[in-house]
Amino acid sequence: MSSIHATEEQMGSYPEMPSLEDRVEAEAQSRDSQSNAASTDALWQEILNSFQQLEEGRSGRNWLRTVTPISFSKEVSLLGVTSAFSRDYIDRHCGAQLSQVINQLSLGPISWRLIDEKASSSKLGDAENTPQDSGLSESHVGTGSGRSSDQRVSTSSVSPSISAKTLIPEGLRQNLTLDRFVVGKANQVAYSAAREVLRKPGSAFNPVFLHGGSGLGKTHLLQAITREFFINGERRIRYVQCEKFVQLFVRALQNRTIEQFRSEFRNLKVLAIDDVQMIAGKKSSQEELLETIDAIAQAGGQVLLACDLPPRKCQFLHQQLQNRFSAGLVVRIDPPDLETRLSILERESIRSGIMVPADVLHYIADNVRTNVRELLGSLVRLCAEVDLGGKTIDISLARTCLEPVVRDGKRIITIELIVEAVGRRWSIPPEEIYSRSRTRNTSMARNIATYLARILTTRSLAEIGSALGQRTHASASNSSRKIRELMQKDEDLRSEIDRLVRELSG
Numbered sequence: 001m002s003s004i005h006a007t008e009e010q011m012g013s014y015p016e017m018p019s020l021e022d023r024v025e026a027e028a029q030s031r032d033s034q035s036n037a038a039s040t041d042a043l044w045q046e047i048l049n050s051f052q053q054l055e056e057g058r059s060g061r062n063w064l065r066t067v068t069p070i071s072f073s074k075e076v077s078l079l080g081v082t083s084a085f086s087r088d089y090i091d092r093h094c095g096a097q098l099s100q101v102i103n104q105l106s107l108g109p110i111s112w113r114l115i116d117e118k119a120s121s122s123k124l125g126d127a128e129n130t131p132q133d134s135g136l137s138e139s140h141v142g143t144g145s146g147r148s149s150d151q152r153v154s155t156s157s158v159s160p161s162i163s164a165k166t167l168i169p170e171g172l173r174q175n176l177t178l179d180r181f182v183v184g185k186a187n188q189v190a191y192s193a194a195r196e197v198l199r200k201p202g203s204a205f206n207p208v209f210l211h212g213g214s215g216l217g218k219t220h221l222l223q224a225i226t227r228e229f230f231i232n233g234e235r236r237i238r239y240v241q242c243e244k245f246v247q248l249f250v251r252a253l254q255n256r257t258i259e260q261f262r263s264e265f266r267n268l269k270v271l272a273i274d275d276v277q278m279i280a281g282k283k284s285s286q287e288e289l290l291e292t293i294d295a296i297a298q299a300g301g302q303v304l305l306a307c308d309l310p311p312r313k314c315q316f317l318h319q320q321l322q323n324r325f326s327a328g329l330v331v332r333i334d335p336p337d338l339e340t341r342l343s344i345l346e347r348e349s350i351r352s353g354i355m356v357p358a359d360v361l362h363y364i365a366d367n368v369r370t371n372v373r374e375l376l377g378s379l380v381r382l383c384a385e386v387d388l389g390g391k392t393i394d395i396s397l398a399r400t401c402l403e404p405v406v407r408d409g410k411r412i413i414t415i416e417l418i419v420e421a422v423g424r425r426w427s428i429p430p431e432e433i434y435s436r437s438r439t440r441n442t443s444m445a446r447n448i449a450t451y452l453a454r455i456l457t458t459r460s461l462a463e464i465g466s467a468l469g470q471r472t473h474a475s476a477s478n479s480s481r482k483i484r485e486l487m488q489k490d491e492d493l494r495s496e497i498d499r500l501v502r503e504l505s506g
Contacts, residue, residue, distance in 0.1 A: 040069050040070070040071060040072060041069065043069070043072050043105070043107075044067075044069035044072075046105070047098075047101055047102060047105070048064060048065075050101045050104070050105075051064065051094075051097060051098060051101050064090065064094065064098070065350070066081065066082065066350060066355075067079050067080065067081055067090065068080035068081070068115060070113065072102075072107050072108075073107070073108055074106065074107065074108050075108045076108040076109065076110075076111050077102050077107045077108050077109065077110050077111065078111050078113060079110060079111070079112055079113070080112075080113050080114070080115040081112060081113075081114060081115070082114070082115060087112045087114065090355065091112070095110070098110065169226065169227070169230050169237060169238070169239065170238075170239075171223075171238075171239045171240060171241075172223050172226060172227055172230075172239055173223060176219065176220045176223040176224055176227070177224055177227060178194070178224040178225070178227070178228055180220075180224075180347075180351075181217065181220055181221060181224055182336075182340060182343050182344045182347060183340075184336050184337055184339060184340025184343070185337055185340070186216075186333060186334040186335060186336050186337060186340060187216070187217055187221075187333045187334070187336070187340075189331050190210055190217075190221060190331045190332075190333050191221070193205055193208055193329055193331055194208075194221055194224070194225050197225060197302055197304070198225060198228050198229070198232075201229070201269070201270065201300075201301070201302040202269075202297065202300040202301050202302045204329075205328060205329040206297050206302055206303060206328055206329075207293060207297070207302075207303035207304065207305055207324070207325065207328040207329075208302075208303070208304045208305070208328060208329045208331065209305045209306075209307065209310075209311060209325045209326075209328055209329065209330045209331070210222070210304070210305065210306045210307070210331055210332075210333060211306070211307045211308065211309055211310045211311075211330070211331070211332055211333070212308070212332055212333035212334060213308065213335065213370070213371060213421070213424060213503055214308065214371060214373070214424050215370070215371030215372055215373030215374060216333045216334070216335060216336075216371050216372060217333055217372055218274070218306035218307075218333060219274055219306065220372075221306075221333075222239060222272045222274055222304055222306050223239055223272070225270075225272065225304060226238075226239040226270060226272045226304075229269070229270050234269055234270060236267065236268050236269040236270070236301075237268065237269060237270040237271075237272075238265070238268055238270070238271055238272070239272040239274070240271075240272070240273055240274070241273075241274050241275055241278070242273050242274060242275045242276050242277075242278040242279050242289075243275065243278040245265075245273060245279075245285070245289065246278070246279060246282055246285045248261060249261060249284075249285050249288050250285075253284075262292070265292050265296075266291075266292055266295035266296060266299075267299075268296055268301060269296075269301045269302070270301060270302045270303075270304070271292070271293075271296055271301065271302075271303050271304070272303075272304040272305075272306075273289075273303075273304070273305050273306070274305075274306045275306065275307070275308075276305050276306065276307035276314070276317075276325075277307050277308050277309065277314065277316070277427040278427075279316075279317070280316035280317075280427050281316060283318065286317060286318045286321050287318070289321065290318070290320055290321050290324055293324060294324070303328075305325065308424045308425065308427065309425060309427070310330055310332065311325035311326045311330060312326065313425075313496070314427075316427055335369060335370055335371060335503060336372060336375075338365055338366060341364075341365040341368070341369070341372075341375055342361060342362065342365040344365075344372060344375060344376070345361045345364055345365055345375065345376075345379055346361060348376060348379060349361070349379065354379075354383050355393075356379070356382070356383075356393055357393060357394065357395070359395050360382070360393055360394065360395055360397075360398045363395060363398050363399070363402075364378050364379060364382070364398065364402065367402070368402070370503060370504070378401075378402050381401055381402070382397065382398055382401050382402070385397060385401050413456045413457055413504050413505070414457065415449070415453050415457065415459065415464065415467050415468070416430075417504060418449050418452045418453050418456065418457075418504060419433050419434065419449050419468075421452075421500055421503060421504055422445050422448050422449045422452070422500065423445065425496065425500065426441060426444070426445045426448075428441060428442055428445045433445050433446050433449055433468065433469075434467070434468060434469060435469060436469045437469075446468055446469060446479065447479040447480075447482055447483050448483055448497065448500075449468060450464055450465070450468055450476050450479040450480050450483070451479065451480045451483035451484065451497070452497070452500060452501065452504070453467075453468075454476075454480045455501075456501065456504060456505070460473075461473045461476040461477050461480070462476070464476045483497070
């Protein structure tokens with residue numbers, strides 16, 4: 001009996017099963033909720049279609065795509081945005097037209113509510129829910145024509161491709177993912193090669209050698225490929241800066257752990273090495289890198305490399321290493337064209353919840369042409385002015401904010417920019433070019449920088465000479481003349497300098 005009683009007591013602790021009527025009612029409520037969500041989405045799509053018919057609708061609709069419809073009724077139309085800045089911008093630039101469209105559909109006035117990014121990408125519950133119930137992080141209700149008292153720019157965080165709970169391989173940045181790599185004519189071949197490597201690692205394209213100027217996306221693509229292998233389950237992967245590879249190799253020699261070092265690198269399935277130019281002048285490290293690449297390739301692994309220069313221009317590399325790089329797929333990444341630059345800016349502004357007028361985006365894309373890093377940096381500087389100064393993003397602010405980069409629609413070319421570009425091409429630190437060093441490579445780089453400064457800036461030869469190693473007017477003039485004469489004899493040098501001129505001139 002005691003066991004029977006115990007069982008009955010245990011049974012009494014379980015929740016009571018719902019009746020058939022309760023289950024039917026719950027299912028009906030669930031169907032109603034799904035129907036309401038579908039109805040809200042359909043109604044919002046109708047609003048967007050009607051908005052686009054207005055004169056201002058074509059560009060405004062892009063920003064309205066960042067809005068999450070919560071609910072519509074005759075009393076109120078509740079819309080969600082991811083930041084106060086998004087709300088204020090849409091209210092200021094699209095509010096009147098949006099209210100007009102919504103009013104024509106016999107719906108109530110607009111009220112705004114701040115939501116977190118996770119909530120904005122999923123279906124929100126009934127508008128009567130509390131912030132906790134509906135995934136709302138902050139609540140603000142106002143009319144479509146009103147201005148918020150919160151003037152600060154609130155940008156939403158970017159969701160990584162890998163869940164926050166997933167361990168990300170060492171050295172990989174959260175935002176350098178394949179879906180954020182904007183493809184254009186300048187990088188189409190490199191992107192296609194990345195896709196092919198992911199599909200058939202260690203096959204035809206091995207190694208893959210990416211080269212191009214700084215800030216054009218080499219690091220982005222290398223890290224994105226490595227991340228994709230990780231997402232697909234491969235754990236024997238590593239992304240490393242070449243300088244770090246050298247440091248680890250030297251440390252292994254000093255600590256007599258070279259076998260452990262070789263085991264760690266040569267047993268990898270995927271090895272991505274960035275900034276190969278940093279191995280210049282390090283003979284033992286170059287030999288180790290060559291043996292590591294061969295070991296990985298022979299085991300069916302994939303090697304990816306990035307450098308500022310193509311292999312044949314890397315005079316600092318051992319001939320065998322140059323040949324090994326050249327035997328794989330060598331792909332150049334060029335500066336992005338106008339269409340790609342504009343696409344990068346539009347995607348970044350929408351992703352971060354920052355509403356930038358179309359004419360401002362066109363202004364930045366048309367004038368900042370050298371690399372993606374500088375392009376995005378210009379957007380960040382502009383948004384910082386808004387965030388810190390409480391200003392409104394418009395073309396006037398853009399011209400003022402970007403004056404260090406742009407003047408009268410033309411890129412300002414300085415001696416500093418020239419030295420930086422020459423240093424990247426010839427793998428020489430800028431401070432060495434500025435110094436009085438007379439080594440052959442440094443003197444050549446300094447002479448090229450002098451020539452470029454003479455033809456691309458308004459500085460006098462005396463000023464150029466003073467900036468580049470405290471040289472005299474006569475020395476600067478002699479350097480410029482030497483380069484002109486060499487360009488007439490050396491087609492490769494002339495081609496390289498022409499490319500630098502195009503890069504600096506945008």
